[in-house]
Amino acid sequence: MRKIHLVGSAPFGTAEEMFRTAAAHLGPNLKRLPDGEVGERDSWIKWQHARIGRSPQFRLVDVDPVYVPVPPYELVDGATSAEAIELPDLGYAGAAIASFETFRELTEEGVIPPGTRFQVGLPTPLSVASAYIVPASRDAFEAAYTSALGGQLERILAAVPAASLAFQWEAAVEFALLEGLFPSHLGDDMAGAIAQRLAGLIDLVPAGVEAGIHLCYGDSGHKHFCEPADTGHLVAVANGVSARARRSIDWIHMPVPKERDDEAYFAPLADLRLKPGCELYLGLVHTTGGIAGTRRRIAAAERVVRDFGIATECGFGRRPPDTIPDLFRQHVEAAER
Numbered sequence: 001m002r003k004i005h006l007v008g009s010a011p012f013g014t015a016e017e018m019f020r021t022a023a024a025h026l027g028p029n030l031k032r033l034p035d036g037e038v039g040e041r042d043s044w045i046k047w048q049h050a051r052i053g054r055s056p057q058f059r060l061v062d063v064d065p066v067y068v069p070v071p072p073y074e075l076v077d078g079a080t081s082a083e084a085i086e087l088p089d090l091g092y093a094g095a096a097i098a099s100f101e102t103f104r105e106l107t108e109e110g111v112i113p114p115g116t117r118f119q120v121g122l123p124t125p126l127s128v129a130s131a132y133i134v135p136a137s138r139d140a141f142e143a144a145y146t147s148a149l150g151g152q153l154e155r156i157l158a159a160v161p162a163a164s165l166a167f168q169w170e171a172a173v174e175f176a177l178l179e180g181l182f183p184s185h186l187g188d189d190m191a192g193a194i195a196q197r198l199a200g201l202i203d204l205v206p207a208g209v210e211a212g213i214h215l216c217y218g219d220s221g222h223k224h225f226c227e228p229a230d231t232g233h234l235v236a237v238a239n240g241v242s243a244r245a246r247r248s249i250d251w252i253h254m255p256v257p258k259e260r261d262d263e264a265y266f267a268p269l270a271d272l273r274l275k276p277g278c279e280l281y282l283g284l285v286h287t288t289g290g291i292a293g294t295r296r297r298i299a300a301a302e303r304v305v306r307d308f309g310i311a312t313e314c315g316f317g318r319r320p321p322d323t324i325p326d327l328f329r330q331h332v333e334a335a336e337r
Contacts, residue, residue, distance in 0.1 A: 025332065033117070035103070035118075075137040212252065
């Protein structure tokens, strides 16, 4: 059996619905279980835009957004450093701590299999900065947001036992930068700058707690912000993080477009250099084409890399709830080698 990974979001009203449904369908196949990113978190980082607006150091810029449907922020006059920025509570810690209480209760009841870890998804500061901050203000914002997010992480660590916890750092807008769709503030070596930041985030997670990475090309309207030619950028970032991180990386997840069941898409994976113990998950489970399409994508990937788990290419919080049981069943069927 191949391992199964859930990226994060799901179209449920509560964390309990997510835990019970996923455990019922996938329980023995899962090592980690997210809470579905329910409530205001249902559209990844969209909810952070309003929170940034509560900072007195930022103001909206009157421009027409291109890829992001909200205007960006810039630093107000006089605010030039990260130390001058006051950010509100980002909300991730409170949501995670509340969901873990439900997770713990369901584990004690036997609903969630013992040994399953509670998975918390956190966005990279670079993704938030690149989506919602003008380039000239990004360095200061990114430093301030990294500090604030580190505070959220510390609160979660204080409330959830290390042996029950896994953090997933989620990098999406990074690939819009690499593909030239967003203006960059990273200099010439963008892949290196992205990898260095991700490695720093991985190293924030202490030993005993799992740490993984979700690499993404977006899922707005079930579409990527652009169609990747192949896994080249994904492999470059994964290799860069693996080489730079001081602690172990427990898993890396990469998307696979629904149309790509050709070996050319997967070819760069031949150069993937993950360290021992790091699980690779390929997001090749799609409702499009059903189980036959998923098996074609698995077969194409296997011609390049043999050892990988399976997942969807992104979270599935934007799907109709009544489609989820069939999607879970496809995971289980596809996991059989």
